Structure formats: C-alpha cells, structure tokens
Amino acid sequence: MIRRRWFAGALFGALALALTFLTLPVVAIFVEATPGELVGSLDEPGVLDALWLSLRTTLTALLIIIVVGTPAAYLLATRRFRGRELVITLVELPLLLPPAVAGVGLLATLGPAGLIGGAIEDAGIQIVFETVAVVIALTFVAAPFFLRSAQAAFASVDRTWLEASRTLGSSEARTFLRVAVPAASPGLLAGLALAWGRALGEFGATLIFAGSFRGRTQTAPLAIYERLGTDFTAALALSAALVAASAALLLSVKLLSGLRTADAAY
Amino acid sequence: MLRIEARTTLRHFELEAELEAPAGTCVALAGPSGAGKSTLLRIAAGLLRPEHGRVTCGDEVWLDTASGRELAPEQRACGYVFQDYALFGHLRAWQNVAYGLRRLPRAQRRSRAQELLEQFGIGDLAEARPATLSGGERQRVALARALAPQPRALLLDEPLSALDARTRASASRELATVLRDAGVPALLVTHDFMEAAVLGDRVAVIDAGRIVQQGSAGDLAAAPASAFVADFTGAVVLTGMAREGPDGTTLVDLDGGGVATSTDRRTGRVALSVHPWEIALEPAGAYSEGSAQNRLEAEVVTVTAIGNRVRVGLSAPQPLVAEVTGAAVGGLHLEAGVRVAATWKATATRLVSL
Numbered sequence: 001m002i003r004r005r006w007f008a009g010a011l012f013g014a015l016a017l018a019l020t021f022l023t024l025p026v027v028a029i030f031v032e033a034t035p036g037e038l039v040g041s042l043d044e045p046g047v048l049d050a051l052w053l054s055l056r057t058t059l060t061a062l063l064i065i066i067v068v069g070t071p072a073a074y075l076l077a078t079r080r081f082r083g084r085e086l087v088i089t090l091v092e093l094p095l096l097l098p099p100a101v102a103g104v105g106l107l108a109t110l111g112p113a114g115l116i117g118g119a120i121e122d123a124g125i126q127i128v129f130e131t132v133a134v135v136i137a138l139t140f141v142a143a144p145f146f147l148r149s150a151q152a153a154f155a156s157v158d159r160t161w162l163e164a165s166r167t168l169g170s171s172e173a174r175t176f177l178r179v180a181v182p183a184a185s186p187g188l189l190a191g192l193a194l195a196w197g198r199a200l201g202e203f204g205a206t207l208i209f210a211g212s213f214r215g216r217t218q219t220a221p222l223a224i225y226e227r228l229g230t231d232f233t234a235a236l237a238l239s240a241a242l243v244a245a246s247a248a249l250l251l252s253v254k255l256l257s258g259l260r261t262a263d264a265a266y
Numbered sequence: 267m268l269r270i271e272a273r274t275t276l277r278h279f280e281l282e283a284e285l286e287a288p289a290g291t292c293v294a295l296a297g298p299s300g301a302g303k304s305t306l307l308r309i310a311a312g313l314l315r316p317e318h319g320r321v322t323c324g325d326e327v328w329l330d331t332a333s334g335r336e337l338a339p340e341q342r343a344c345g346y347v348f349q350d351y352a353l354f355g356h357l358r359a360w361q362n363v364a365y366g367l368r369r370l371p372r373a374q375r376r377s378r379a380q381e382l383l384e385q386f387g388i389g390d391l392a393e394a395r396p397a398t399l400s401g402g403e404r405q406r407v408a409l410a411r412a413l414a415p416q417p418r419a420l421l422l423d424e425p426l427s428a429l430d431a432r433t434r435a436s437a438s439r440e441l442a443t444v445l446r447d448a449g450v451p452a453l454l455v456t457h458d459f460m461e462a463a464v465l466g467d468r469v470a471v472i473d474a475g476r477i478v479q480q481g482s483a484g485d486l487a488a489a490p491a492s493a494f495v496a497d498f499t500g501a502v503v504l505t506g507m508a509r510e511g512p513d514g515t516t517l518v519d520l521d522g523g524g525v526a527t528s529t530d531r532r533t534g535r536v537a538l539s540v541h542p543w544e545i546a547l548e549p550a551g552a553y554s555e556g557s558a559q560n561r562l563e564a565e566v567v568t569v570t571a572i573g574n575r576v577r578v579g580l581s582a583p584q585p586l587v588a589e590v591t592g593a594a595v596g597g598l599h600l601e602a603g604v605r606v607a608a609t610w611k612a613t614a615t616r617l618v619s620l
Contacts, residue, residue, distance in 0.1 A: 158355075164411075167342075168340075169366050
C-alpha cells in the first residue's frame, strides 16, 4: 500500500514538473507586461506590419499547399506505382530537415547563383529578399505536414465509396471532389492546421532565404528576434499574439481529430 | 441482355467465363469464396479491366479488348450494390440516393430521392446518416441509390451477407420483388446456394474461375454436372405455401402439386429444403411402414455416381434429388424412366420464409 502510494506520488510529481516547465514560459509572456502595455506596443511601427505579413504569407503558402498538395496526396493514397515509397520519403524529407538547411537549400536553388535562380533573375523576376521568398520558404517547410496527414486521410476513405461514386455516373474528378475530399475533410483540416502552425513559427529558413526586412520579409518570429534587445515589450506583444494563434490551432486540431475518431467508429 | 466474356489471370488461377443475363431476369452467380464471382461483377461494372474480354448490354458495347473499346464505369449506367453497401458516410440517406440523379434538375433531385426511399418503406429515414441505420435499412438505401439513375443493368455483390439471420429472410423477400420489378438484367453474386435458388431465375455455379454449370436451381440440384456442383448445391430446394398442420407440424402445399410436412413452424410462402442423403427411394405405389411422413411420386431422370454414392435426379412437379448407395440402385432397378417414391422425415425438412 505504502509502496503503491510512493509510486503514484512519483507519477504525479513528474507530471507536475512537466506541466510547470512547459506552461511557465507561456504564462510569463502574459505576466511580464500588463495587458495594456501589450496592446499598446502593438501600435509600435513594424509590429502590426509583422503580424499582417505573417498572416498574408502563411495564408498564401497554405493556399498553394492545398491546391497542389491535395491532389498529390490523393494520388499517393489511391494508386500503387513503382517508386511510390521513394516518392513518399522524398516528399516527407523536409519534415526532418533543420530549417537553416532548408534556407541554404532554397538559396542554392533559387538564389542569384543557384540551380535555376540565375535563369529566373535573367527573366527579370526578383525572389530572394522579397515577400515571395517568405512564401516559398513557408511552403517548403509546411507542405510535408499537410501531405502526410492528407495522404493518411485519403487512404482511410473506403475504396468502395469511390467505386460506388463511379458506378453512379460520376467521373474520377467529380468522385474526388464530391466523395473523397468531403470524406477525408477532418484529416485534411487537421493537416492544414498543423501546416499552418509550422508556417507561423517558421524562422530559420525565412531568415536565410528571405532576410529580415521590415514590411517586406520580416514575419512575426523575425520581428520578435529583432526587438529582443531594443523593445522587449513589443517582443512580448508579438509573442502573445502568436501564442493565441497557436492555441487556437491546437484546439481546432483536437476538435477535428475528435471528429475523425467519431467517424472511424462507424 | 447483359453479356460478359472475360479471360484474365487472378492470383491463384485463370478466370475464364461467359455469362448472359436476359432483360428482366436475375442470374445468380454462386460459388465458394475466392472463385472469381466478384471479379466478374467488377469486370461488368468497369471497375476492373480483364486481359481479354467483351461486355455488352443490349446493343451497347461496354468493353471490347479486341478493338480497344472501353467505357468508364460512369458511362456504363449499371446499378451496383456493394457487399457492405458502401453508403457515403458523410451524406444523409436522401443525399446518397440523390447522388446518382444528375440527369434531373437540381430542384427535383431531393423529391425524387424521397419518393424512392418511400417506395422502400424508409421515407422517414431520409435525413439519417448511414452510421445510424440498421443493416436492413442500409440495404434499402443502397438498393434505392443503385436504382435511382434507372440503370440498364443491376449488379449485386452478396447483397444479403451483411445482414443478421433474422433480417435476411424479409430482406431476401423484398429483394426478390425489387429484382422482378426492375425489368433490367440483374447479376447477383452469392456464396450461398439457397440464396441463389431463392433470388435467381437462373443459377450459374462458378468454381476456380470457371462456370461449371448453369440452369435453374432445381435442375442443378437434380442433375449436377460434377461432384463439386453436387456438394455445393447441397440441399434440394422446393417452394410452396405453408399452413398449420396437426401436432404442431407445418404442411406445405408444394408449387405444382404435392404436400410436404415439416417440424419447422412457418406460414405463408416458404422455401423448403432437404438434404439429398435424407431422401430414401422405394418402389412407386408400395406404402412402407416407415416413420417418414413425406412421400412424393417421381420419375427417375438421371443416375450419377459420385464416389461411393449415387445421385438420383427425379422429376416430380418440382425437381428432386436423392443420394443412395450403389446397392439401392440395383435393388430398385434405378434408371431413367423408372417411377419411384421419394420419402423423407418431417424432422429433416427445413423451412425458410420467402
């Protein structure tokens, strides 16, 4: 009895330690400055700009990921072909790539002296250190998160549903839009939330590939880094905004995966 | 008329089959699991392309590998009822039915779907999601959905196997009516000979990718072309009307004449089944003192040796088959044309409601 109580105590202790360690920094962001100060510093020049840029670039990246990633994931989930496993591995590789490496890789590809960057620059298109570079960096690091969940979501759609749709007069394209996508939507949305979370927090690849220019390539995480030494309250305000966004995303993922398990029970 | 010819390599054997279903009739494709039944159905629907094959429906060519013509499944207009019904889980019952109603203007789709669900007696479940429906209700939604686009042929893959035993009898009765009323060629796959006998106007037995025999269920049971068909058909199946008999028994007035007794309690239309080895043969006209309550006079049609048994096909108002020993064949002088009496016990007689 005593032995068991000792062990239960150890378990609770471990959880309490983990909880404190993981939540304290988040709590500190909101405690270090008064709410008034936080809201006030959002007015500082560049702070709102950074949040606005983060919103615009992440949403653009998400749009690209949805439009290209959804059909690609559907293909990977529903067809068997030679080299499929290799393709899946290659597509998921950026998940494990350090962000700095991603940034260097993008520079080596699209930079002025890069693999195809020279040709693009000759065509008069400027990428590096422009907003478009931010979008490219975000798409690169976030897409694998979506592809992974979307592929799993499509794979779990009953194949006979797709066949039933065909025998009911729907083409493959209509079957994709009317049956596969709606049936996989909880998993697709969860993947989207994960990708968005990853894109919002992106720092290393963006800094290396796009730089940190206010209003052009300085997203919220980069703005936080720049203000650390000069305006800590503004850094706190930006952090608080990102915490709120992350919490909202986490909550929606939880809700959606709850929906998905409810569906799977059928 | 739906016509399928296919030759293709499956995992364990070569599928090589030809099958015809005239308009308004249901051909039951029966055979053990893995015999290639569903494969043939999928070929008909266009969900699978055989190495060589030709599928025609009326004057339309759906597939002809020789000329390279192949219509996609959505161009073939055949209603397909899947084994587990494959209802779209994210859509309501009426939306499932309306899914194939694309020829109708959008505004009419809902009322047409509602109408069909009402025909199947589940109009009040139009708003329900498939997950909340019972097996029998799902089957009706699946049938309504398959019939909604007015298909030119109906393909059914084990349509009763997902149901529990209690629902199956009533579902089978309804399905028989639906198939009769649909007026299009129907091809139904089942691993249960009894089900094939009840639902199919004709039965085709398939084994290891080849159709080994076709005919009415009675013909197949009475004159199996091979030991496999004999084993697969198993029981003799007769149909008739059941009424209450003495001492808690049931009397069945057999279609075409004759009365049989069973200890199963049923009323109304029934299928009666008895195993061939339960049926004894004796000379016609000579009443024995045995305990068998059932006795039908019949003429011997075929005598087939299967191992150490002899299968005797009999022509009564409905075909019968008995399995006896070689000695009995000699004793009774069994050969085609001889008249005998088939007898069996009421306790060996199973009844299934139709």
